[in-house]
Amino acid sequence: MDSDSLIEARGLTRRYGPNLAVGDLNLTLRKGEVLGLLGPNGAGKSTSMKMLTGNLAPTSGDVLIRGISLRESPQLAKRHLGYLPEQPPVYPELTVDEYLGFCAGLHGIGKKQRAEAVADAKRDCGLTHMSSRLIGNLSKGYQQRVGLAQAIIHRPDVIVLDEPTVGLDPIQIREIRSLIAELGKNHSVILSSHILPEIQAVCGRVMIINAGRLVYDAHIDAHLGKKGLVAQFANAPAASELQFTGVQKVDIGPAGRFLLELADGADPRAELVNAAVQRGWGLLELRLETRTLEEIFVELTSGDATLREAA
Ligand SMILES: Nc1ncnc2c1ncn2[C@@H]1O[C@H](COP(=O)(O)OP(=O)(O)OP(=O)(O)O)[C@@H](O)[C@H]1O
Numbered sequence: 001m002d003s004d005s006l007i008e009a010r011g012l013t014r015r016y017g018p019n020l021a022v023g024d025l026n027l028t029l030r031k032g033e034v035l036g037l038l039g040p041n042g043a044g045k046s047t048s049m050k051m052l053t054g055n056l057a058p059t060s061g062d063v064l065i066r067g068i069s070l071r072e073s074p075q076l077a078k079r080h081l082g083y084l085p086e087q088p089p090v091y092p093e094l095t096v097d098e099y100l101g102f103c104a105g106l107h108g109i110g111k112k113q114r115a116e117a118v119a120d121a122k123r124d125c126g127l128t129h130m131s132s133r134l135i136g137n138l139s140k141g142y143q144q145r146v147g148l149a150q151a152i153i154h155r156p157d158v159i160v161l162d163e164p165t166v167g168l169d170p171i172q173i174r175e176i177r178s179l180i181a182e183l184g185k186n187h188s189v190i191l192s193s194h195i196l197p198e199i200q201a202v203c204g205r206v207m208i209i210n211a212g213r214l215v216y217d218a219h220i221d222a223h224l225g226k227k228g229l230v231a232q233f234a235n236a237p238a239a240s241e242l243q244f245t246g247v248q249k250v251d252i253g254p255a256g257r258f259l260l261e262l263a264d265g266a267d268p269r270a271e272l273v274n275a276a277v278q279r280g281w282g283l284l285e286l287r288l289e290t291r292t293l294e295e296i297f298v299e300l301t302s303g304d305a306t307l308r309e310a311a
Pocket of ligand 1: 016020021039040041042043044045046047048194
């Protein structure tokens with residue numbers, strides 16, 4: 001386990017009777033990461049989150065939180081975690097202050113420090129002006145803020161958020177997303193969602209789960225799903241002349257187009273344009289062909305739903 005890793009899940013598996021909900025999930029969350037767990041309904045996101053936070057025992061496998069085993073020392077390990085389940089665990093009959101004070105007590109924050117912890121969590125979640133309101137009278141968006149505030153009240157290293165925007169209206173969704181992005185500056189975050197733009201808006205890394213299995217893990221950056229360069233020329237060169245830096249393979253595609261497969265992070269466009277001008281190839285078209293996260297998601301998650309049963 002490297003020193004930057006906050007959560008490390010090893011071989012996490014959960015069965016419900018004969019059905020596999022999550023199979024052999026391995027995951028590492030490092031300091032400063034905002035990781036999105038993406039998957040269609042029933043993929044196993046909630047089951048994974050519950051196991052990662054010690055709220056559901058895995059059938060096999062273990063989770064280390066800052067190197068502490070959830071199985072062996074659950075209380076110690078959970079000190080470093082804040083968790084917002086799919087249904088926010090708020091008490092509608094309490095005020096925001098009463099509820100957060102109660103949560104602070106549950107996390108072992110001493111009476112003297114409680115007022116400060118509550119004030120900090122309210123400030124960070126934009127709740128200060130709602131302090132004495134009954135939670136049951138707040139909008140869903142504000143109730144979700146209260147849910148977020150209880151997840152960070154003990155200043156954990158990691159916050160785990162299960163579908164935090166479900167059931168909110170578009171304005172509330174925007175507010176909660178920007179709040180999560182803000183919280184991500186001081187905490188590492190694991191967030192589950194079945195909404196692609198949400199993951200793209202908030203996360204730096206995405207893992208796609210389908211039928212209980214991890215099928216994709218990538219950083220969300222300019223190179224996400226990059227396939228390569230597509231180029232077309234009036235006076236086509238030989239394929240061997242297109243071996244620029246980072247080009248791994250040159251294929252001749254439909255309509256005389258060349259497809260250049262690229263190494264991770266490579267972008268030889270400037271080199272290619274220079275060569276085309278100098279050697280008179282007559283460049284007609286040049287583009288980076290990328291697959292969007294949506295295309296990757298659809299490709300990886302549509303199809304055989306019976307995998308789970310077969311596993
Ligand atoms: N308590 C349970 N008993 C039996 N099966 C369960 C239980 N909880 C979940 N499952 C099954 O395990 C699988 C994964 O469920 P899970 O709730 O983890 O998925 P999810 O990705 O969070 O879905 P959603 O987005 O719909 O919440 C599903 O097939 C679900 O029906």
